[in-house]
Amino acid sequence: MTVPRLPIRTxxxxxxxxxxxxxxxxxxxxxxWEVTRMLRMAAFxxxxxxxxxxxxxxxxxWSAGEAYRFAVEHDGRMIGLADLxxxxxxxxxxxxxxxKAAWGHGLAFEAAQAVVRFAFGExxxxxLKSGHAADNAASGRILTKLGFTPVDTVEVFSKSRGxxxxxxxxxxxxxx
Ligand SMILES: CC(C)(COP(=O)(O)OP(=O)(O)OC[C@H]1O[C@@H](n2cnc3c(N)ncnc32)[C@H](O)[C@@H]1OP(=O)(O)O)[C@@H](O)C(=O)NCCC(=O)NCCS
Numbered sequence: 007m008t009v010p011r012l013p014i015r016t017x018x019x020x021x022x023x024x025x026x027x028x029x030x031x032x033x034x035x036x037x038x039w040e041v042t043r044m045l046r047m048a049a050f051x052x053x054x055x056x057x058x059x060x061x062x063x064x065x066x067x068w069s070a071g072e073a074y075r076f077a078v079e080h081d082g083r084m085i086g087l088a089d090l091x092x093x094x095x096x097x098x099x100x101x102x103x104x105x106k107a108a109w110g111h112g113l114a115f116e117a118a119q120a121v122v123r124f125a126f127g128e129x130x131x132x133x134l135k136s137g138h139a140a141d142n143a144a145s146g147r148i149l150t151k152l153g154f155t156p157v158d159t160v161e162v163f164s165k166s167r168g169x170x171x172x173x174x175x176x177x178x179x180x181x182x
Pocket of ligand 1: 042045102104105112113114116137138
Protein backbone atom coordinates (compact mmCIF):
# COMPACT_ATOMS: atom_id res chain seq x y z
CA MET A 7 0.00 0.00 0.00
CA THR A 8 1.25 3.50 -0.75
CA VAL A 9 1.54 5.71 2.34
CA PRO A 10 -1.99 6.91 3.05
CA ARG A 11 -2.82 10.54 3.68
CA LEU A 12 -4.55 10.19 7.01
CA PRO A 13 -6.89 11.11 8.44
CA ILE A 14 -9.20 11.30 5.44
CA ARG A 15 -11.21 14.52 5.46
CA THR A 16 -14.47 14.94 3.57
CA UNK A 17 -16.77 17.94 3.49
CA UNK A 18 -18.31 17.13 6.90
CA UNK A 19 -16.37 14.14 8.26
CA UNK A 20 -13.01 12.95 9.50
CA UNK A 21 -12.14 9.28 8.93
CA UNK A 22 -9.24 8.03 11.04
CA UNK A 23 -7.94 4.52 11.71
CA UNK A 24 -9.72 3.04 14.72
CA UNK A 25 -7.87 2.56 18.01
CA UNK A 26 -8.49 0.31 20.99
CA UNK A 27 -9.99 3.33 22.76
CA UNK A 28 -12.95 3.37 20.31
CA UNK A 29 -14.37 0.12 21.71
CA UNK A 30 -16.54 1.80 24.35
CA UNK A 31 -18.21 4.11 21.82
CA UNK A 32 -18.73 1.21 19.40
CA UNK A 33 -20.33 -0.81 22.20
CA UNK A 34 -22.68 2.11 22.89
CA UNK A 35 -23.69 2.39 19.22
CA UNK A 36 -24.19 -1.38 18.80
CA UNK A 37 -26.33 -1.52 21.94
CA UNK A 38 -29.12 -0.14 19.73
CA TRP A 39 -31.08 -3.03 18.19
CA GLU A 40 -32.06 -0.87 15.18
CA VAL A 41 -28.35 -0.64 14.32
CA THR A 42 -27.17 -4.14 15.17
CA ARG A 43 -30.06 -6.05 13.59
CA MET A 44 -28.64 -4.98 10.23
CA LEU A 45 -25.16 -6.36 11.04
CA ARG A 46 -25.03 -10.00 10.11
CA MET A 47 -21.85 -10.84 12.04
CA ALA A 48 -22.55 -8.82 15.20
CA ALA A 49 -23.83 -10.16 18.49
CA PHE A 50 -26.85 -8.63 20.17
CA UNK A 51 -26.66 -7.51 22.85
CA UNK A 52 -23.03 -6.66 22.14
CA UNK A 53 -20.35 -8.22 24.34
CA UNK A 54 -18.07 -5.59 25.91
CA UNK A 55 -15.08 -7.92 26.22
CA UNK A 56 -15.39 -9.17 22.62
CA UNK A 57 -15.76 -5.58 21.36
CA UNK A 58 -12.60 -4.54 23.23
CA UNK A 59 -10.72 -7.56 21.85
CA UNK A 60 -11.85 -6.78 18.30
CA UNK A 61 -10.77 -3.13 18.45
CA UNK A 62 -7.47 -4.10 20.08
CA UNK A 63 -6.65 -6.10 16.93
CA UNK A 64 -7.40 -3.37 14.37
CA UNK A 65 -3.92 -1.87 14.28
CA UNK A 66 -2.40 -5.30 13.57
CA UNK A 67 -5.01 -5.96 10.85
CA TRP A 68 -4.19 -2.62 9.25
CA SER A 69 -0.42 -3.27 9.29
CA ALA A 70 -0.95 -6.76 7.87
CA GLY A 71 -3.19 -5.37 5.09
CA GLU A 72 -6.04 -7.60 6.28
CA ALA A 73 -8.56 -4.85 7.06
CA TYR A 74 -8.75 -1.06 7.12
CA ARG A 75 -11.24 0.21 9.65
CA PHE A 76 -12.09 3.90 10.05
CA ALA A 77 -13.76 5.65 12.96
CA VAL A 78 -16.03 8.23 11.35
CA GLU A 79 -16.16 11.51 13.25
CA HIS A 80 -18.62 14.35 12.84
CA ASP A 81 -18.05 17.55 14.83
CA GLY A 82 -15.32 15.74 16.80
CA ARG A 83 -17.56 12.84 17.85
CA MET A 84 -17.39 9.24 16.62
CA ILE A 85 -20.73 8.54 14.93
CA GLY A 86 -19.89 5.15 13.45
CA LEU A 87 -17.46 3.03 11.53
CA ALA A 88 -16.72 2.32 7.87
CA ASP A 89 -14.35 -0.45 6.93
CA LEU A 90 -12.78 -2.66 4.33
CA UNK A 91 -12.19 -6.22 5.45
CA UNK A 92 -11.74 -9.76 4.12
CA UNK A 93 -8.90 -8.28 2.05
CA UNK A 94 -7.13 -10.79 -0.18
CA UNK A 95 -5.99 -10.96 -3.81
CA UNK A 96 -6.84 -7.30 -4.50
CA UNK A 97 -10.41 -7.73 -3.25
CA UNK A 98 -12.16 -6.47 -0.15
CA UNK A 99 -15.55 -6.08 1.50
CA UNK A 100 -17.09 -2.68 2.33
CA UNK A 101 -19.09 -2.29 5.55
CA UNK A 102 -20.44 0.54 7.72
CA UNK A 103 -22.69 1.30 10.69
CA UNK A 104 -23.75 4.51 12.41
CA UNK A 105 -25.64 5.63 15.48
CA LYS A 106 -29.29 6.30 14.73
CA ALA A 107 -28.98 10.02 15.52
CA ALA A 108 -26.67 10.37 12.51
CA TRP A 109 -28.96 8.69 9.97
CA GLY A 110 -30.72 10.53 7.19
CA HIS A 111 -28.18 13.25 6.42
CA GLY A 112 -26.10 11.61 3.72
CA LEU A 113 -23.21 11.03 6.14
CA ALA A 114 -22.95 7.27 5.53
CA PHE A 115 -22.75 7.86 1.78
CA GLU A 116 -20.18 10.63 2.21
CA ALA A 117 -17.94 8.37 4.31
CA ALA A 118 -18.43 5.33 2.06
CA GLN A 119 -17.44 7.38 -0.98
CA ALA A 120 -14.16 8.30 0.75
CA VAL A 121 -13.50 4.69 1.76
CA VAL A 122 -14.10 3.46 -1.79
CA ARG A 123 -11.64 6.09 -3.06
CA PHE A 124 -9.12 4.86 -0.45
CA ALA A 125 -9.74 1.23 -1.46
CA PHE A 126 -9.01 1.81 -5.14
CA GLY A 127 -6.30 4.41 -4.44
CA GLU A 128 -3.96 3.94 -1.49
CA UNK A 129 -5.01 0.34 -0.81
CA UNK A 130 -4.69 -0.62 -4.52
CA UNK A 131 -7.70 -2.95 -4.45
CA UNK A 132 -9.32 -3.82 -7.77
CA UNK A 133 -12.72 -5.15 -6.65
CA LEU A 134 -15.03 -4.48 -3.73
CA LYS A 135 -17.98 -6.49 -2.62
CA SER A 136 -20.69 -5.60 -0.17
CA GLY A 137 -24.18 -6.66 0.79
CA HIS A 138 -27.20 -5.84 2.88
CA ALA A 139 -30.20 -7.53 4.43
CA ALA A 140 -33.20 -7.47 2.10
CA ASP A 141 -35.03 -5.19 4.55
CA ASN A 142 -32.21 -2.61 4.60
CA ALA A 143 -33.18 -0.41 1.66
CA ALA A 144 -31.10 2.54 2.90
CA SER A 145 -27.91 0.50 2.59
CA GLY A 146 -28.95 -0.68 -0.88
CA ARG A 147 -29.41 2.94 -1.90
CA ILE A 148 -25.92 3.83 -0.67
CA LEU A 149 -24.32 0.95 -2.59
CA THR A 150 -26.22 1.81 -5.77
CA LYS A 151 -25.21 5.47 -5.51
CA LEU A 152 -21.58 4.36 -5.10
CA GLY A 153 -21.85 2.46 -8.39
CA PHE A 154 -22.09 -1.07 -6.97
CA THR A 155 -24.06 -3.47 -9.13
CA PRO A 156 -26.23 -6.33 -7.84
CA VAL A 157 -24.67 -9.81 -7.99
CA ASP A 158 -27.23 -12.13 -6.37
CA THR A 159 -29.44 -12.77 -3.37
CA VAL A 160 -28.56 -15.50 -0.89
CA GLU A 161 -29.89 -16.93 2.36
CA VAL A 162 -27.37 -16.33 5.14
CA PHE A 163 -27.31 -16.68 8.91
CA SER A 164 -27.62 -13.43 10.82
CA LYS A 165 -25.91 -13.67 14.19
CA SER A 166 -27.69 -10.61 15.54
CA ARG A 167 -31.14 -11.91 14.54
CA GLY A 168 -30.34 -15.53 15.35
CA UNK A 169 -31.84 -16.84 12.12
CA UNK A 170 -31.61 -16.94 8.35
CA UNK A 171 -32.13 -13.75 6.34
CA UNK A 172 -32.10 -12.82 2.66
CA UNK A 173 -28.95 -10.91 1.76
CA UNK A 174 -28.52 -8.89 -1.45
CA UNK A 175 -24.90 -9.00 -2.62
CA UNK A 176 -23.12 -6.42 -4.80
CA UNK A 177 -19.75 -5.78 -6.44
CA UNK A 178 -17.81 -2.77 -7.69
CA UNK A 179 -14.73 -2.87 -9.87
CA UNK A 180 -12.15 -0.07 -9.96
CA UNK A 181 -12.43 2.02 -13.10
CA UNK A 182 -9.22 2.12 -15.11
C1 LIG B 1 -27.78 2.04 6.55
C2 LIG B 1 -27.18 3.31 7.16
C3 LIG B 1 -25.66 3.21 7.11
C4 LIG B 1 -27.65 4.52 6.36
O1 LIG B 1 -27.09 5.68 6.96
P1 LIG B 1 -27.51 7.16 6.50
O2 LIG B 1 -26.50 8.11 7.05
O3 LIG B 1 -28.92 7.38 6.86
O4 LIG B 1 -27.38 7.03 4.95
P2 LIG B 1 -27.37 8.22 3.89
O5 LIG B 1 -28.20 9.35 4.44
O6 LIG B 1 -25.97 8.50 3.48
O7 LIG B 1 -28.09 7.55 2.63
C5 LIG B 1 -29.23 6.77 2.78
C6 LIG B 1 -29.97 6.74 1.47
O8 LIG B 1 -31.01 5.76 1.57
C7 LIG B 1 -32.27 6.38 1.40
N1 LIG B 1 -33.18 5.70 2.29
C8 LIG B 1 -33.27 5.81 3.63
N2 LIG B 1 -34.24 4.99 4.08
C9 LIG B 1 -34.74 4.37 3.00
C10 LIG B 1 -35.77 3.40 2.83
N3 LIG B 1 -36.46 2.90 3.86
N4 LIG B 1 -36.04 2.98 1.57
C11 LIG B 1 -35.36 3.46 0.51
N5 LIG B 1 -34.36 4.37 0.62
C12 LIG B 1 -34.08 4.82 1.86
C13 LIG B 1 -32.05 7.83 1.75
O9 LIG B 1 -33.03 8.67 1.15
C14 LIG B 1 -30.66 8.04 1.14
O10 LIG B 1 -30.72 8.13 -0.26
P3 LIG B 1 -30.59 9.57 -1.01
O11 LIG B 1 -29.26 10.12 -0.66
O12 LIG B 1 -30.76 9.24 -2.44
O13 LIG B 1 -31.71 10.41 -0.46
C15 LIG B 1 -27.65 3.49 8.63
O14 LIG B 1 -29.04 3.45 8.64
C16 LIG B 1 -27.09 2.47 9.58
O15 LIG B 1 -25.99 2.61 10.11
N6 LIG B 1 -27.89 1.39 9.83
C17 LIG B 1 -27.52 0.34 10.78
C18 LIG B 1 -26.32 -0.44 10.32
C19 LIG B 1 -26.42 -0.84 8.87
O16 LIG B 1 -27.48 -1.05 8.34
N7 LIG B 1 -25.25 -0.99 8.25
C20 LIG B 1 -25.17 -1.44 6.88
C21 LIG B 1 -25.25 -2.91 6.86
S1 LIG B 1 -25.36 -3.51 5.18
